[in-house]
Amino acid sequence: MSEIETTHTARAVFVRAGAGGWGPGLLLRAEGKRNKVLSVTGGGIHEVAARIAELTGAEPVDGFTTTVPDDEVVAAVINCGGTARIGVYPRKGIPTVDVYPGAPGGPLAKFITEELFVSAVGVEQVQPSTVEGSEEPAEQPAVPPRSERPSSREVAATVTGDGKFGQAFNSVTGVFVRFGSGVGSFVNTMLAAGRQTIELTLKTILPFMAYVSLLLGIVIYTGVAQWMGQVLSPIASNPIGLVAISLVVALPFLSPILGPGAAIAQVIGTLMGSQIAIGALPVQYALPTLFAINGQVGCDFVPVGLALGEAKPETVAVGTPAVLISRMITSPVAVLIAWAASFGL
């Protein structure tokens, strides 16, 4: 690429999926106002974001400390193997580069398309593009939101004519048309709900069950469950031990690490469940345990969650530490309330 070309149009980079990654790759370029690479990875600018920024001439931005208007973002670099962040940026139409080997899953799976998502990306997967004049990646989901589509009733109303006979005819058929389109929309909605459920089951719930089963199988068969019970039951079967657990997971430097996809809370929840099943942990401690192991919930997601609520950069700057520090107070309080509420279980 020559100097003249680079000043004429911004340089394009091609980001392809790494080993175990997903997607055919993304062609990214910075243009006009759209000149920032958002790094939503925690702990500063990720090297992949830095590399994309360097090659496209865009500016790398740490998404954890500031927010950037969506129309200024060339691409978002995330580290998510879970279910939430992975879909948030594709849903907004922002090309998303996952440094983990993520694949479409979770509630926003339908937005994670080949045009918007690539995963398992390392620095070496980011290359200057050799394709000249390729079009920009698609920026909007193809299907307009439900509210912008004409309803079947409006379509049906245009079929019959007016005039006296027409009016009488309309009043009779109107009932049928309304009834018919009502049934149609009801069936379609139910069917769509079923499809959404099965997709979620196949892509998110069953994989998690497979993984949880393997973990439980190993823990139970090898006798680790018994051993864990001996270590855990003195800690988890008194309020002080549980308060201590809730304090540790809520430490402001630990909680954002423990958060993603609730993976750790889910594994610990499952293991604690196995302890309840073998009788190592009394049932009346189940409730405070649920709060103790989850003091970190959402701590990894504060800037993204705030951005979803259209928060300004200043709000993210004060809000992130406020939430993290708040957990140091509210997590132990939650455990104590839960402990008090479990009498009589």
Place this chain on the structure above:
Amino acid sequence: MQVLAVMAQQQPAQPEPETSGGVLGVFEWLGTHFIGLFNESGEQFVGLVTGILPTLIVLLTFMYALTTFIGEQRVTRAVQWSARWWITRYTIMPIIAVLMLTNPMCYSFGRFLPERHKPAFYDSAVSFVHPVTTFFPYANAGELFVWLGIANGITQLGESTVPLALRYFLVGIVVIFIRGIVTEKLTAFMIKRTGRTEVFADFDREFEAARAGGVKA
């Protein structure tokens, strides 16, 4: 594959006590326990799939359809109403948000709040995404096992999970309320501490102006 299947049939979950000695015995021991491990895991999987999944699938279908029928527009007014008072802001508002928009889109209802209340609303809403899975698993179907993991243990004891579920849900509401209040106070403290009092006073005025404009229109 066939060999595996035959082995799986022949070996029960318990390790066999009778093994021949020598090198062969070591391999036999290894083989028994290797497949035993996965037999146990398989039983766990069957338990989850036959126990929880069927109910979950029809419940998810029903709730997805219900939220589509109700529609986002219809709850928007309820949310805007609940955004005004501090008691409803960290109880009713996050509950409606999580039930209607599910994790993670529920946080987008933060847009109905002034900037200074957004972090507290987020904290409140995000803390509800696991208690909500007790009765409304569709609202956070990707992270069911915080609750289901514990509930599964209680089911294996032969007890009902409903009393615990009810308490988890109700205590969850109390906790998100406390969390909202504490985080709101801490946000105010952080604003003062970082010298952004003026900036946020401007945000408040902008918000009031936008709301007044919205009411007229």
